[in-house]
Amino acid sequence: MSVSPIVSVRDLTVTFKGPPDVHAVNGVSFDLAPGEVLGILGESGSGKSVTLKTLLRLLPEKRTTIGGTISVAGQDVVALQGRALADYRGRVASMVFQDPALALDPVFTVGQQISEAVIRHEGVSKAEARKRALEMLERVRIPSPARRLDAYPHEMSGGMRQRAMIALALACRPKLLLADEPTTALDATVQIQILLLLRELQRDFGMSVIFVTHDIGAAVEVSDRLAVMYAGKFVETGGVRDILRDPRHPYTRGLLAANLHGAEKGTRLEAIPGAPPALHEAPTSCSFAPRCRHAEERCHHALPPVVPLGEARNVRCILAEAARQDA
Amino acid sequence: MLFYLVKRVLYTLPVAFGVSIVCFMLVHIAPGDPLTSVLPPDASAQLQQEMRRLYGFDRPYYEQFLRWFGRALQGDLGTSIATGRSVTSELVKAMGNTLILAAFATMIGFVLGGLFGFVAGYFRNSFIDRFASLLSVIGVSVPHYWLGMVLVIIFSAQLGWLPATGAGPGGSSDWAWDWAHLKHVVLPAITMSVIPMGIVARTIRALVADILSQEFVGGLRAKGLLDLGVFKHVVKNAAPTALAVMGLQFGYLLGGSILIETVFSWPGTGFLLGNAIFQRDLPLLQGTILVLAMFFVVLNLIVDLVQSAIDPRIQRS
Incomplete structure (x- = not known):
């Protein structure tokens, strides 16, 4: 990336103090260029909303431990306190919440x-x-x-x-807009209007947007890049088209296969078996392995490698590693 | 809405009638003859008979009730046996004194209760919260006459700073806005304020804690508001419920307190009621109970109407 990024996150970890402790975000790193839209895709409890709220430091101060670094427009967000934090919120970065009926006074x-x-x-x-x-x-x-x-x-x-x-x-x-599932609480017909509006305003104001959702359609509609999140980690990142055309992580493939769009009537939708893990401890092996049909012995014992596949495209899986060696 | 209003007002009429029957009957259940306390012990049987006829006590109960009720409707509650003054004028004076005491007590109670409630709600589960909660529990549960006596012992008997009884110098029961009168109201008002203080503090603590846990507070912080700005929103959200509770508390205090007014000999309605009971002053007792009972009937009516006016969800048709 030639332009210096507006958002730069390195090894972000977020832990909620228990009992029991919850390791909601486990090492997230990404950059976001000015005017770029990043869609974070994941199911409930994957840590996507927590990542977003951490960028605005909205999580309960006493119960939350934040590790790693967050830099937004040159400010060290993790270190911000008191008035400086309040100055940052709303002016440098601001947020659109999931349910406006609850988020407005x-x-x-x-x-x-x-x-x-x-x-x-x-x-x-x-x-x-x-x-x-x-x-x-x-x-x-x-x-x-x-x-x-x-x-x-x-x-x-x-x-x-x-x-x-x-x-x-x-x-x-603001230079950065954080959108936390902004269409989830809305009627289907209204969702697309709000998505179009967000995209239009993003272009007019030239701001960067991080858009969190579990709706693949919505993420594709507004994003330049996608990050697929599972158990507090980005398991796959890349351009929207690359990921749609050629998903490499088994979880991404499962998500795309479970999509309603283009599904044939009468056929059974494919679902990912099992449920996401309860993150009471920081993962030491691949969190998806128990649900993965490609899992090997080593997946259960060590963290999978981050495999770079071209520009800004990373996959956290041994399968991708094998694919790269083949190529 | 108008239909509901008319209906709700009409509902109070049978309640009021029933209450007046109970008030009348209640005092007749009590043993003893009201006249024995006014007549000298050696009064002749003929004189007793004469007095009984004069007060109408020789008539059957239903006739006594109807005559009393008919006059009560015209604002005449009879004549006090003990003082010979009209019950209505005694009551008006007593209600004025009770109003003064209630006004001071609610003022103290609301200010302190509001303060404790907000602090406790904001710093939930902190040391300050526990302390404020403890105070409000004590406020609600401590016997008020006991607290009154303790205050009298400390500030009147030991320190001699404040008078122990009465509403004015020399046992006068006429109120005036000067220090000589004001210092009489300090101790009873503090004693009385403990009740609304505890209730208001607990209500506001729960309200504030609930509001702070709502998502829009995160929304307020997300747009960069400082603590003071957020506080403004909390206050406005808490106001309707807090005001309703405060209004109700003020209403209850206006009804007077027999125990507190008796401890401090404060010449209000509670004190009047206590005296009427001890002196077997039947007309005064009936009149006071009736007026107090009516006061609560009207209070409940007002609360119902105001609530349905504020909250459109209360549609009682």
Whole structure:
């Protein structure tokens, strides 16, 4: 990568203090270029949301241990404290949450909630902040935005609330947007509108986006690159097309095979047998091995190697290693 | 909504009528003749008979009740046997004094209860939380007359800082806004404030803890708000429930407290009621119980109406 990255994560580990302890993220490293969109794909409990929340340091301080380094726009995010952390949140990086019905304060109007962020970060007058809030509501194409400015979240539909949430997240022009399953809580017809809106705004503002989801379709729709996450590790990373066309990790293959899109009616969907591990200890062998039909003896005893396959494409599996030696 | 309002108001009428029958009957169940306490022990049988006729005690109960009830509807609750003054005027004066005491007690209770509640809710499971929770448990469970007596022993008997009884200098029961009167209200108000303090503190602690665990608080931090900014949101979210609880508590205190007012000889409704019982002052007793009972009927009515007005989910049709 020629441009210096806006996000640089190295060996990130996140542990929740128990009992029992949970090793939610176990060594995640990646770079994100300005204007690039990374989709993190994984099932519930894979650590994708935890990774995202760690980037904004939103996890409960006392119960969480963070290891490794996170650098966003030149700031050491792990070391940020107090006011500096609050300055970083919302201005450098901001977040769109999964369920806007829960993530917005029910007793403040949408306009107040957006203005508040603008006033906090830019110190402008109330009238000025309100003007910005109106601009943002227009920007996310909420119908009759002037009226919606004084509406409470419960007076809006799910899709409109998520638009308002996006308006709030982008009000201070962050360089990095963290989207935590932003379409999961929405109706299927609204999901695609929100995805298109996110992609359009990402291009207009030229910001970087990390998009976390378990919906492959949604991830493909908005991302430049994909990272498939399992048991707190990225098991496969690469360009969207490369991964779709040629998935190398057995877990990625399983995920793609379990996809509804293009499935023939009447045929049984292929599912990955078993369940993800409970991460009470940091993994010392391949976490997917117990569910993997290609697993060999050594998979159960040692961590699999990270095999680089071309530019920005890595696979954490012995199969990929074999494939590379063959080539 | 209007239909519900009318219906709810109409519901109170049979309740009020029932309450008045109970009030009337209750005092007649008690043994003893009310006149024995006013007449000299050596009064002649003829004089006793005369007095009984004068007060109407010789009539059958239903007739006594109907006459009393009819006059009560017109605001005339009869004449106190002990003082010879009208029950209504005694009650109005006592209610004024109770209002003063309740106002001071709620002020102290809400400020301290709110403070403890917020601190405990914010720093849940910390040392401060345990301390505040302990205080509120003590507040709810300590016998108030006992606390009152302890305060009197310390601040009146030992230190001599504050008067132990009464509402004003020289046993006067007329209120005035000066230090001579104000210092009489300090001890009873502190004693009384312990009840709402405990309840308000526990309510607000639970509210704050619940609000802080909601996802939108993460949303507030995610947009960069500082602690003070988040606090503003917590307060506004907690306000409706907290105000409802406070309103109810203020209502209860307005009803007066027999124990606390008796300990401090505070001339309010509770004190009046206690005296009426001891002196077998039937008209005063009936009148006071009736007014207090009606007060709670109306209080419940108001709480119901306000709640259904605030919360649209309460649709009781």
